[in-house]
Amino acid sequence: MAEDLDLRGADADSAVEQLYAAHWRRLVRLAVLLLHDQTAAEDVVQDAFIALHRRWSRLRDADRAMAYLTQAVVNGSRSALRHRVVVERHARTAPRAEVVVETPVDAAGRRDAVRDALRHLSDRQREVLVLRHYLDWSEAQIADALGISPGAVKTHAHRGGQALRELLGDWWDRE
Amino acid sequence: MTSDDTRMARLFSQVAQGVDPGDRLEELLAEARDRSGRSSRRRLAAVGVVLVVASVLAAFAVARGDSTRTSPQPAAPALPVPSTASDPDATGPGTAVTVYYLSDTPDGPRLFREVRVVDGSPLDGAVRAAAGRDERGRKQYPVDTDYRSVWPPLTTASARLAADGVIEVSLGGDPQRDLRSRGYLPAQEAGLAVEALVRTAQDAAGQRLPVRLLLFDRPTDQILGVSTAEPLDAAPDRGVLADVSLTDPAENLLVDQDEALVVRGLGRTAGGAVTVGLVPVTGDEPVVERTARSEEGGDGLRPFVVTFDLTGIAPGDYDVVARAPDPSGSGLPHTDTRTITVVD
Numbered sequence: 001m002a003e004d005l006d007l008r009g010a011d012a013d014s015a016v017e018q019l020y021a022a023h024w025r026r027l028v029r030l031a032v033l034l035l036h037d038q039t040a041a042e043d044v045v046q047d048a049f050i051a052l053h054r055r056w057s058r059l060r061d062a063d064r065a066m067a068y069l070t071q072a073v074v075n076g077s078r079s080a081l082r083h084r085v086v087v088e089r090h091a092r093t094a095p096r097a098e099v100v101v102e103t104p105v106d107a108a109g110r111r112d113a114v115r116d117a118l119r120h121l122s123d124r125q126r127e128v129l130v131l132r133h134y135l136d137w138s139e140a141q142i143a144d145a146l147g148i149s150p151g152a153v154k155t156h157a158h159r160g161g162q163a164l165r166e167l168l169g170d171w172w173d174r175e
Numbered sequence: 176m177t178s179d180d181t182r183m184a185r186l187f188s189q190v191a192q193g194v195d196p197g198d199r200l201e202e203l204l205a206e207a208r209d210r211s212g213r214s215s216r217r218r219l220a221a222v223g224v225v226l227v228v229a230s231v232l233a234a235f236a237v238a239r240g241d242s243t244r245t246s247p248q249p250a251a252p253a254l255p256v257p258s259t260a261s262d263p264d265a266t267g268p269g270t271a272v273t274v275y276y277l278s279d280t281p282d283g284p285r286l287f288r289e290v291r292v293v294d295g296s297p298l299d300g301a302v303r304a305a306a307g308r309d310e311r312g313r314k315q316y317p318v319d320t321d322y323r324s325v326w327p328p329l330t331t332a333s334a335r336l337a338a339d340g341v342i343e344v345s346l347g348g349d350p351q352r353d354l355r356s357r358g359y360l361p362a363q364e365a366g367l368a369v370e371a372l373v374r375t376a377q378d379a380a381g382q383r384l385p386v387r388l389l390l391f392d393r394p395t396d397q398i399l400g401v402s403t404a405e406p407l408d409a410a411p412d413r414g415v416l417a418d419v420s421l422t423d424p425a426e427n428l429l430v431d432q433d434e435a436l437v438v439r440g441l442g443r444t445a446g447g448a449v450t451v452g453l454v455p456v457t458g459d460e461p462v463v464e465r466t467a468r469s470e471e472g473g474d475g476l477r478p479f480v481v482t483f484d485l486t487g488i489a490p491g492d493y494d495v496v497a498r499a500p501d502p503s504g505s506g507l508p509h510t511d512t513r514t515i516t517v518v519d
Binding site: 012013016017020024025026028029030032033038041042045046049050051053054055057058060107108110111114115118129130132133134136148161164165172 | 179180182183184186187188189190191192193194196197199200202203204206207208210320361456457492494514
């Protein structure tokens with residue numbers, strides 16, 4: 001956790017190295033949940049660390065740095081999503097009734113099934129669900145990060161959760 | 176937390192655990208150092224000319240005075256300066272222009288101004304910078320890292336004075352659909368992005384002419400969800416510009432201990448005066464603080480200036496922090512900052 005790092009007096013290189021060691025994996029995983037694409041996710045997180053390096057003299061604090069990195073990854077993922085290839089966009093907007101998420105037979109299959117189901121949510125629903133359930137953010141934090149009202153967060157969370165349950169069907173009920 | 180919430184959190188955690196990120200530490204550190212090095216070289220090269228550019232633009236700001244923008248107002252012409260001082264890659268003469276960017280205040284996002292040197296047509300270069308691109312079409316960020324351009328990443332912009340007395344700004348690059356709608360942008364940021372383009376174009380043109388926004392050189396009913404059916408004028412300052420915005424010094428300025436540091440900007444003076452402090456980047460308390468002199472009266476933004484004698488100020492990096500008055504006592508006044516380096 002950020003609070004375990006003592007970055008007082010650290011220069012930009014050292015701060016980035018320590019934050020990388022502590023948070024690179026978690027941030028890439030967050031970006032993968034938002035973007036589906038691991039290479040794109042690593043690009044987004046790399047950009048966030050480079051931006052952090054540039055402004056380290058103003059942050060100089062592990063908690064602030066972590067908040068900055070997380071927000072940069074969320075913003076970067078949203079930006080990258082906007083410019084996804086048409087094929088990807090089309091896949092997400094296919095009528096949900098036509099989508100079948102197969103019942104997984106093992107842990108890896110289950111992970112793929114959830115990732116696949118996430119792809120069929122709207123971008124906003126997926127963002128809200130990921131921030132809520134992976135980062136354990138409050139509605140207020142999510143509203144702030146996404147620039148939408150807390151009421152809108154609640155709505156997207158509700159609809160997204162319902163859609164995810166429908167996509168996972170029987171499997172969700174047996175979980 | 177409901178059982179559904181718990182189940183979803185577990186599923187997301189399992190999905191995340193299945194991702195095995197590659198190692199990019201060396202790659203990202205190399206790129207970060209490279210960018211940092213380029214920034215330092217630019218900073219060193221910029222010292223002399225930035226002072227000249229900044230002081231003339233400050234005079235421009237002072238001359239402009241009143242903040243009301245409801246009717247076209249004359250503005251000073253842009254200043255030709257040698258471009259190589261601020262961009263080692265540039266060739267030919269450059270021109271200093273004011274570009275408007277977004278940044279955050281306690282009251283939400285507002286517009287701040289940054290002086291940039293652009294090649295070619297000042298009008299064209301200024302709107303291109305406001306849209307986040309350089310003259311070669313590469314992504315260009317504000318020099319001040321607190322500022323941002325919120326235009327979609329691939330946006331390009333060009334501008335010209337049309338025969339009917341209107342400034343025409345044409346946007347392109349990004350998919351048309353993304354530029355027409357505001358997408359993920361909150362409505363306020365989308366409105367400010369368009370406002371930034373309008374103000375940047377008007378300042379570069381030197382006249383408060385109406386601005387017609389085009390999409391791929393054709394008229395469009397909206398840009399980022401903002402109606403563009405008719406040419407736009409700049410909106411009133413309140414709620415658009417930050418209560419305080421620095422013109423001088425430029426970000427990353429190197430200033431000699433023997434020289435005076437002149438800080439200029441625009442600030443709201445109703446209910447008090449703008450204060451400016453020098454805060455070491457390694458600390459929180461100002462080593463020196465002054466109240467700015469400014470014209471009085473009105474509720475708008477007024478030019479201000481404050482001069483620091485740097486004799487006795489230890490060499491090092493400082494944030495120049497300008498703070499707007501806080502008549503309501505909210506404890507959350509608007510601020511604008513620049514980082515400078517004092518050398519002996």
